[in-house]
Amino acid sequence: MTNDTPVRPATAFAVAALGIFVFSGMDAVMKGLVLALGVYTTMFWRSLAGAILSGALYAGTRSPWPTRAAMRLHLIRGLVSVVMALSFFWGLARIPMAQAIALAFIAPILSLFLAALILKEHVPRGSVIACACAAGGVALILTGQARADLGREALAGTIAVLLSAVCYAFNIILMRAQAQVAKPIEVAFWQSLIVSTCLLIAAPWFADVPDSQHIPTILGAAVLATVSLLLLGWAYQHGEASYLAPTEYTSFVWAAILGWLVFAEPLSPWTLAGAALIVAGCFIAARGKPTAVPQLEVAP
Structure with a gap:
């Protein structure tokens, strides 16, 4: 699915x-x-609320049933998103927000190597250098953790966020492909529905019914998740992925501000240095990256 209406690159970048x-x-x-509630309960109810909200919007568009190629992408991305979200939010509860986002920045670099594996693309020399920079950045952040003696919980949280970053790297490739075949x-x-359906399987054992005081916050998280998916989906439909990639790095600024304001989390110099190395690696990788949107083979 393509959109022939021209959109200014700056507009797609801003969105x-x-x-x-x-x-x-x-x-x-x-x-x-x-x-307050635990990762499984939070993810389940937020995803269910998101599926209901986005489902109402989707029904209002009277869109046709997804094509077979699109549905396969929806299923794959939904399954990947379950692992990605559970591991990220579990880790986020154990380490500062800015540190979690900094670690997640390795995803754009990993996506280049996954593109080589899945899409058979050539890995340029710059990507190897970028990977070394990212590894150095992760090492700096881990060094800062060790010096701060944050304990095993922080280390486990870091490992969970790194696992989530690997999933997000694959998610980037899927998001680019989805933008070409679906609105x-x-x-x-479909992402909200598939994620909530997967979580529903184990909900009787792992999910609790939240107190009424948490319901408005869960609904708010669902609204924010749906709005962000719509905005990013529109942007990737109208702009080249390599041009839009730098917007990912603004999340570190917001994470640092929100972590400080909401959770009183200090910003470690080690996290700043590690984030700088990882972002530098991303820009090195992007310099040699082709601007064409990669295509996944989704035909049966």
């Missing part, structure tokens, strides 16, 4: 940056909920 800002706000809300509202609805 993507707004989407990242909204997503960062959702991260802060989710961290508070995870600390943003379709992407938002």
